Amino acid sequence: MKVHEMIQPLALVACSGQQGLDREVSGGYTSDLLSDVMGHAREGQVWITIQAHRNVIAIASLKEIAAVILVRGRRPDEETASASDQEGIPVFSTPLDAFEASGILHGLLNAATTPGEG
Amino acid sequence: MEFHYHIEGGDFSRAGSASSEIKKILKQLNVDPRVVKRVVVALYEAEVNVVAHAREGEMKVALGPGVIEATISDKGPGIPDIALAMQEGYSTASPRVREMGFGAGMGLPNIKKNCDRLDIESVVNAGTTVKMTTFFTG
Numbered sequence: 001m002k003v004h005e006m007i008q009p010l011a012l013v014a015c016s017g018q019q020g021l022d023r024e025v026s027g028g029y030t031s032d033l034l035s036d037v038m039g040h041a042r043e044g045q046v047w048i049t050i051q052a053h054r055n056v057i058a059i060a061s062l063k064e065i066a067a068v069i070l071v072r073g074r075r076p077d078e079e080t081a082s083a084s085d086q087e088g089i090p091v092f093s094t095p096l097d098a099f100e101a102s103g104i105l106h107g108l109l110n111a112a113t114t115p116g117e118g
Numbered sequence: 119m120e121f122h123y124h125i126e127g128g129d130f131s132r133a134g135s136a137s138s139e140i141k142k143i144l145k146q147l148n149v150d151p152r153v154v155k156r157v158v159v160a161l162y163e164a165e166v167n168v169v170a171h172a173r174e175g176e177m178k179v180a181l182g183p184g185v186i187e188a189t190i191s192d193k194g195p196g197i198p199d200i201a202l203a204m205q206e207g208y209s210t211a212s213p214r215v216r217e218m219g220f221g222a223g224m225g226l227p228n229i230k231k232n233c234d235r236l237d238i239e240s241v242v243n244a245g246t247t248v249k250m251t252t253f254f255t256g
């Protein structure tokens with residue numbers, strides 16, 4: 001599944017980093033604790049979080065995260081948006097909460113890996 | 119080859135930039151991506167610990183054949199009980215730092231998991247030196 005294929009099902013607003021819309025999504029990780037993400041997220045995953053500051057992009061870049069989804073309507077601040085543009089890592093905003101967003105993403109990923117179902 | 123970076127305490131907007139530079143260098147040198155991933159996690163956590171807990175510091179990374187040795191040393195409060203600090207969940211991070219999502223007490227455990235040898239020396243009210251070594255083939 002590509003990053004842009006999450007936009008409609010997750011009600012995403014693309015905020016920045018739109019060069020990365022064609023990146024491949026390998027999975028997802030939901031956490032607001034930065035060293036939890038540092039220790040456990042994997043390359044190509046989408047990171048779902050409420051944290052919207054610049055360090056999120058630093059971590060996303062080091063971990064080669066496919067895209068960041070900010071929940072409950074959070075938007076990236078200016079610094080975060082420009083870092084996201086620079087790194088080509090898309091940042092999205094969704095009105096959904098982390099539970100709902102994770103559930104939908106999980107469903108999309110399952111549907112993408114089990115063709116013929118759903 | 120040896121690389122040096124300055125780390126400014128309290129400057130969260132630049133936290134991770136030294137680790138990011140090292141990542142670029144290791145990739146250019148065609149170091150195994152799995153090795154790069156581990157080294158980067160450990161470097162980032164040590165770098166952020168200087169930003170979050172100390173006044174200023176330095177990251178030194180030495181590359182030899184089959185070995186990466188990184189030393190992150192700082193001037194700061196030091197760690198009174200290193201064994202306690204190594205425990206997952208232990209953190210003295212300030213409320214402001216916690217609000218940003220730091221302070222889970224997972225940084226030092228992440229370092230431990232992502233290097234082959236870890237040596238921490240600390241003097242209270244003076245500073246801390248974290249030395250991590252990673253071995254690799256090819």
Ligand SMILES: Nc1ncnc2c1ncn2[C@@H]1O[C@H](COP(=O)(O)OP(=O)(O)OP(=O)(O)O)[C@@H](O)[C@H]1O
Nearest residue numbers: 035167171203209210211220221222223224225226
């Ligand atoms: N360079 C340092 N100088 C002084 N104290 C430190 C330093 N590094 C770690 N510590 C102490 O060790 C504790 C644990 O560090 P660790 O990196 O595991 O967690 P944290 O930094 O508090 O949170 P996290 O890394 O999960 O964001 C810190 O809260 C702090 O008390």
Ligand SMILES: [Mg+2]
Nearest residue numbers: 166167225226
């Ligand atoms: Mg830490």
